[in-house]
Amino acid sequence: MDVVSDAIAAVRIGRPSSDRVSVSGSWCARFAPYDGAGFHVVLEGSCWLLPDGGGPPISLAAGDAVLLPHGTGHVIADSPVDAAAAARAVPFELPRGAAVPDATEAPGAPAPGGVEMLCGKYRLDRSRVHPLMLELPKVVHLPNRIGSHPELRWAIALLGGELGQQRPGACLAVPSLLDLLLVYMVRSWMAEGSGGAWSAVLGDPVAAAALRALHSDPAAPWTNERLAAEAGVSRATLARRFTALVGRPPMAYLTWWRLTYAATLLRDTPDPLASIARRVGYGTPYAFSHAFGREFGTTPGRYRAGEAKAS
Structure with missing residues (x-):
């Protein structure tokens, strides 16, 4: 994607x-x-x-x-x-x-x-x-x-x-x-x-390459070093350009996107929690639930039940 x-x-x-x-x-x-x-x-x-x-x-x-x-x-x-x-x-x-x-x-x-x-x-x-x-x-x-x-x-x-x-x-x-x-x-x-900032983000070769990598495989064990190599620049260059354009550091964006993508999967699929955790890069359902709670203020199960009721 x-x-x-x-x-x-x-x-x-x-x-x-x-x-x-x-x-x-x-x-x-x-x-x-x-x-x-x-x-x-x-x-x-x-x-x-x-x-x-x-x-x-x-x-x-x-x-x-x-x-x-x-x-x-x-x-x-x-x-x-x-x-x-x-x-x-x-x-x-x-x-x-x-x-x-x-x-x-x-x-x-x-x-x-x-x-x-x-x-x-x-x-x-x-x-x-x-x-x-x-x-x-x-x-x-x-x-x-x-x-x-x-x-x-x-x-x-x-x-x-x-x-x-x-x-x-x-x-x-x-x-x-x-x-x-x-x-x-x-x-x-x-x-x-x-367009505003995101037209500039997607027009920047470094930020765009990093975003394509993160969105293509959010579950991969990304690090700043690996992402910088994917974008073809140094770690410092990636951190500076990505943060300036996107508004948050690469790993912070990755965490946010993983949990946002997980929320979409909870809403749109019947997949079990363990499967969704793996798809978004978390080794265990517990680790995923803990991170999800920090982001959304509720558990994945309650979030899914609320979405089902709303629809």
């Missing part, structure tokens, strides 16, 4: 929910804050988005994608939105428990001057968010510009095609495309050059 894949996989839970929406005339809808990430893709027409917390309204055109990675509440309307208009917005809620396959029922085309959008949410576990995900701004706007982010454009086109027709296999294709959409939106944001 690479860092971006791991950062997304660690927080994403369940299946995304989505709905295809056609609106025309004069309209203004509020999307409430959400403990996850919201997204919109404009398939036809245009509209405006105003996030809670201030800032100018954002113009969205056909082909634009917007990700709200921290679940920020916002208003979408047919025209530029000010505070007075936002206060009059009609609440918009996806049907409770709506699943991706429901969205394959294609509605009619929007009336002239209207807009058709794909609106949805990703469920996220905020208890162990990777710093790369924390760095995302409250609104990631990815305009549809010729030649920019072709993979994202292809994913949007494929998704629009699947949602426009009830074709065999759509119940598998749509959620897979939505997962792909999330990856491409994060990747496109990083490629825009507007």
